[in-house]
Amino acid sequence: MKRKIMDFGKLVAEVKRLRDQGKTVVHSHGVFDVIHPGLVQHLTDSKEQGDVLAITVIRDKDVRRGPGRPLFAAEYRATNVAALHPADLVAVVDDDPPYQCVKKLHANLFAKGKAYGESDLKIHERIFGRDREQYFGDIKIHETDGFFFSSSQIARDLLKLFPDQTNSFLTEFAKRYDFNHIADQINRLKSMKVLLIGDGIIDEYHHCQSMERSSKAPLVVHKYIEHEVFAGGAFAIANHLSGICDNVRLVTLLGKDNSREEFIREHLRSNVQPHFFYRSDGPTIVKKRYLNMHNNQKMFEVNYLNDEYIDEDCEASILEYINTVDKQYDLVLVSDFGHGLITKAIIQAVRARGGVLGVNSQTNSANKGFNLITKYHRPDFVCLDEPEARLATQERFTEMGEVAAKLAAEVGTQCLIVTLGKNGSIAIGDNGEENRTPIFSANVVDTVGAGDAFFAFTAPCFAAAMPLDLISFIGNVVGALAVRIVGNRRPVEKHEVLEFVHNLLH
Template structure:
C-alpha cells in the first residue's frame, strides 16, 4: 500500500479527534458510511456530491463481522474495502468501524454533515425506522443529513444479478418468491407483529465458550494438553429465544427455572432486553443450567462439552407454583411459546395446562446429549405450530432412513398441528400444513461461523409470524432468513436483530 493511501486510513479514536480539530478551525466535515464492497458509478457519484458539501470527506467502512446485508457479503474483506475507499481522490480519511449498533460511529465522530446515499435512502427509512424517528437525535445529534441525488446503483442488486452467490435452485426460488411477495409487503407483515403479546416458557441455559490452544500430548496420559486463552459467557436456551422475540414484539413474558444456589440471576437479568418481563422459579436440588464448551481457538472447533444440570423433573411444590402462575398469566397472551430442552422443567402437568388454556401455542422440543430419545414432540397434543430439526423428527417417528417429506406428513397428522416445519441444515426446511400443503425452502446461509442457536432463531421468528396469520411459505422464508443470520454469530453472543433480518431479506429479494 502506498504511503499516501496508508496515511488516509486511521483509527476511529484518532478520526474523532481530527474531526473535533477541523470543526474548531471552521472546516465543514462530511461523513459517508457503509460497506463499500463494490466501488461502482453510483458510489462515485455519491462521494463526489458528499465532498461538494464540505471541506473534509471521511468515509467509515463497516467491519466484516458486522456485515449481514445478504448472502456472501462482503465479497471483499475489510482491509481491501477500506484501502479501495482510501484510494479515491475525493476521500480525505477512511476508517474501519464496528456497526453492531447502526450508525454508532456517527454519534462518536459528530460530523457537520452526514451524507446518505440515494440507493439506501428509502431502504434505511424502512429498515431503521426507529433511528429515523425515535432515535434520530441520539445517533446524528446536530449533524445535518444530506441525501445525495441523481441516479442510483445498488451493490446488492449488482451482486445478485452478476455473481453466483447461490446455486441455481436457490436463485430460482428467490426470483419466484420475489414475484409473489414484495419487500414492502413482507416488511408490513413483520411490523404488525409488534403488538403480539407473547409468553415464553422454557429451559434457560448459560452457555460458556472456553477458548484453548493445543500444547501437545501429555507425557503421563493419553490426552492432548490445552492452554487456556479466553472465555465468553452467553445467555442461551430460553433466554436467547426471549431476546429474539423481544426484538419483534413489544411484550414478552419469560417463565423459566433457575438453581437456588449460584442462580446467576444478576447476569441473566443484565443479558435480557428491557421489554422481557421475567418470572423465575427456583429448584433446590440443582444449579441454573450451564453448558461449557471447550474450543480450539485457531481452528474454531469444539473439543468437548460439560453440562452442569439436574435433569430430573422438578418437585411437586415447584410444579404447583408454576401451574398456578400459568393459569393466571396465559389468558393475557396471544401466543405461548414452549422451548422444551428436556431438562426437567416442563412436566406433563405443565404441558396439559398450556394445552388447555392457550389461544395459540407453539412448541420446539430439543434433542441433546442429556435427553436423546426421551424428549419427543409426541408428548404434546394439538399444538398450533411445531418446529423441529431432522434428528428430532426422525426420533419422534422412529424412522431413521425414511423420506423426510413422509416423516413430516406423518408427524403433522399425529399432532394435528396447523403448521409443522422441519429444519434440514444445508438443505433448508420443509413445512407441512394441516390442509396438506407442503413447502420446501432452500438454505440462505453462505457463511457459517457457529450453528449453535440457529434452530432457536428459526423458531423465535417463525412462531410469531405463524401467530400473525402469515402463510406457510412466508413463515418458512422468514425462519430460514433468521437462521442464516444466526449461523454468522458465535454461540448466543447476541440475538438476531429485526433490522438485520429486514436488511437480509431486502438484499436477497433484489
C-alpha cells in the same frame, strides 16, 4: 495512503479542527467492498462539494447486505477506499444503529448517491423507526448525480452467492411479497403478548489453544485462554422474542444452590418478565463447551444438571402459577430441552389454557430418544430439526416430505416446520400444504442457538396468521443471521432481519 486511515475518535477531532479553520468537510459512509465506476464517481462528486472528504467504513459485524457480505475485512476495505484519489480521511466505524456516526462526526455535508438516496433512507426509517433528523440532525445532505451501480447486485451476479435454485426461489417469492408488506407483518408482532415456559441454560464457551500430545496418556493437551458466558436455552429464546414482541413473560427453573440468578437477570432484555422456580436437588443448568480458539471447533462438552423430573412440590407450584397467570396471552410457547422441567402434568396444564400453543421439543445428548414431540397432543405450532422429526416418526431413511407429513398428522398440529440444515426447511400446513424454503446463509460461524432463534421468530408469525411460505422465509432469514453469531452471545435483532429481507429481495 496509510496516513489517511485513523480511528474514529481521531477522525472526529480532525474534522472539528478542519471546520474550526473554515474548511468544508464532506462525509461519505458505507461498506465499500466493491470498488466500481458508480462508487468512484460518487466519491469524486462528493469531494468537489468541499475541501476535505472524510469516509467512514462500516465494520464487518455491522454489514447487513445479505449472505457473503462483506466480501473483504474492514481493514482491507478501508485501505482500498483510501487508495482512491478523492479520499482524504478514512476510519472504520460501528453502524448499530445505522448512521450514528454521521451526527458524531458532524461534517458540513453528508453525501449519498441520488439514485438511491431517498429510497435508502425510507427503508432505514421502516427498519429502525427513525426519521431524517434523528439520523443527521442539522447536517445538510448532498445527493450525488451520475449512473448507479449496486454493489450488492454486482456481488450476487459475479460471485454467485446462491445456487440457481435459490435465486429462482427468490425471484418467484419477490413476485408475491415486497419488502414493505413483510416489514408491516413483522412490525405487527410488536403488540403480541407471549408466555414462554422452558428450560433456561447457561452456556459457557471455554476457548483453548492446542499444545502437544500428553506423554502419559493418548490425548492432546490444551491451554486455557479465555471464556465467555451466555444466557442460553429459554433465556435466549426470551431475548429473541423481546426484539419483536413488547410483552414477554418467562417461566423457568433455577437451582437453589448457585442459582446464577443475578447473571441471568442481567442478561435478560428489559421487556422480559421472568418468573423463577427453584429445585433443591440440582443446579441451574450449565453447559460448558471447550473450543479450539483457532478454528472455533468444539472439542467436548460438560453438562451440569439434574435431568430427572422436578419433585411434586415444585411441580405443584408451577401448575398453580400456570393456572392463575393472566389468560390474555396471544401465544404460549414451550421450549422443552428434556431437562426435567416439563412434566406430563405441566404439558396438560399448558394445553388446557387454550389459545395458540407452540412447541419446540429438543433432542440433545442428555435426552436422546426420550424427549419426543409425540408426547404433546395437538399443539398448534411445532418447530423441530430433521433428526428430531425422524426420531419421533422412527423413519430413518424415508424422504423428508413424507416424514414431515406423517409427523404433522400424528401430533395433530396446524403447522409443522422442520429445519434441514444446508437443505433449508420444510413446512406442512393445516390442509396438508407443503412448503420448502432454501437456506440463505453463506457463512456459518456457530449453529448453537440457531434453532432457538428460528422458533422464537416463526411461532409469533404463525400466531399472527401469516401465510406458510412467509413464515418459512422469515425463519430461514433468521437462521442465516443466527449462524453468524457465536452461541447465544446476542439475540437476532428485528432490524437485522428487515435489512436482510430487503437485500434478498432487491
